[in-house]
Amino acid sequence: MPELRKDPFSDRWVIFAEDRDRRPNEYRRTHYQRQASRCPFCAGNERSTPAPIALYGHNHQPKHPASQLDQDWLVRVVPNKFPALTKNGSADTSPLAPQLPRAEPRPVLNPLFESRPAIGSHEVVVESPRHVASLTALTDDEVKLAIRAYHDRLRHLRQLESIAYALVFKNVGPAAGASLEHAHSQIAATPIVPIDVQRELDAAAHYYATDGCCAYCRILDQEFATGDRVVAETTHFFAFCPYASRTPYEMWILPKRHVSHFDQQNSDSLPELALFLRQCLRQLESLHPHLAYNFFIHTAPFDTSDLDHYHWHIEVIPRLTTAAGFEWGAGCFINPVLPEKAAMALRG
Ligand SMILES: [Zn+2]
Numbered sequence: 001m002p003e004l005r006k007d008p009f010s011d012r013w014v015i016f017a018e019d020r021d022r023r024p025n026e027y028r029r030t031h032y033q034r035q036a037s038r039c040p041f042c043a044g045n046e047r048s049t050p051a052p053i054a055l056y057g058h059n060h061q062p063k064h065p066a067s068q069l070d071q072d073w074l075v076r077v078v079p080n081k082f083p084a085l086t087k088n089g090s091a092d093t094s095p096l097a098p099q100l101p102r103a104e105p106r107p108v109l110n111p112l113f114e115s116r117p118a119i120g121s122h123e124v125v126v127e128s129p130r131h132v133a134s135l136t137a138l139t140d141d142e143v144k145l146a147i148r149a150y151h152d153r154l155r156h157l158r159q160l161e162s163i164a165y166a167l168v169f170k171n172v173g174p175a176a177g178a179s180l181e182h183a184h185s186q187i188a189a190t191p192i193v194p195i196d197v198q199r200e201l202d203a204a205a206h207y208y209a210t211d212g213c214c215a216y217c218r219i220l221d222q223e224f225a226t227g228d229r230v231v232a233e234t235t236h237f238f239a240f241c242p243y244a245s246r247t248p249y250e251m252w253i254l255p256k257r258h259v260s261h262f263d264q265q266n267s268d269s270l271p272e273l274a275l276f277l278r279q280c281l282r283q284l285e286s287l288h289p290h291l292a293y294n295f296f297i298h299t300a301p302f303d304t305s306d307l308d309h310y311h312w313h314i315e316v317i318p319r320l321t322t323a324a325g326f327e328w329g330a331g332c333f334i335n336p337v338l339p340e341k342a343a344m345a346l347r348g
């Protein structure tokens with residue numbers, strides 16, 4: 001049964017999920033073994049995953065619940081077979097029901113050893129029926145439906161009382177923690193707000209208290225004014241390399257208009273976001289083919305209404321450097337590429 005334990009010094013929660021040790025890792029196999037094994041995410045192998053939570057087909061309307069063997073899909077959302085968070089702390093991977101009661105934390109008998117069951121959900125968004133390794137290889141329809149699936153799932157998950165937060169994230173390449181090659185992303189819904197998000201919220205609230213404006217909106221204005229770190233823009237979205245980028249070519253994508261929750265972003269703008277994200281990642285891959293990277297969506301917690309001080313965003317973290325002793329010991333990153341130079345290269 002997965003369990004959350006809190007480190008009393010950093011307030012950081014750690015999920016213990018021993019089952020995840022049993023995950024297959026394609027990248028540990030030889031080329032021959034990979035060729036012979038069946039990819040669980042490819043069309044025709046639907047039986048290899050738990051029954052889908054939702055399917056998106058050519059008509060763009062989601063089907064849920066959907067039959068496990070339904071092959072009419074472009075994007076498929078399934079429970080993670082080796083979840084880090086589960087419905088009732090058991091191995092049951094079926095989706096959470098809206099009526100699930102709030103999971104009360106265990107009483108804190110000892111503040112140095114605080115724990116609670118890792119109740120939540122852990123979903124996989126399979127982004128194409130074809131075996132492609134990168135989001136940049138998705139068709140227009142596939143990438144639009146993948147973003148639509150993130151939006152739909154977050155809208156659903158926010159209704160569940162037991163869920164405080166959901167992180168959409170993507171791991172590409174073994175150096176970024178991927179165990180399967182087939183293009184996919186994940187959604188982890190947690191009963192707690194992750195510490196990194198809480199720190200951003202606190203810093204953004206602090207800035208707002210002094211300036212009376214959202215810090216992210218201010219940064220957008222200032223980045224746009226100088227242009228040094230700008231990567232690209234569309235009508236509604238903006239990409240840039242942040243001033244204190246932790247890694248070479250770190251890139252953030254933000255909506256130009258202030259919105260605190262990703263699930264509150266206007267649905268009409270999502271296709272534009274999908275194509276823009278793919279374009280930005282293509283710019284990155286043109287500089288570094290077969291790049292390992294992570295991206296994630298930072299959004300405001302579900303139990304908050306619209307926040308004037310927080311602005312949802314996507315952070316793209318290329319894995320060109322390794323977090324080593326100094327990063328682990330000091331929490332301080334050493335970056336060999338200035339974001340101004342990274343942005344210039346990305347603009348081509
Ligand atoms: Zn595949």
Ligand SMILES: [Zn+2]
Pocket residue numbers: 214215216217218257258259309310311
């Ligand atoms: Zn803002």
Ligand SMILES: [Zn+2]
Pocket residue numbers: 200298313315
């Ligand atoms: Zn962030």
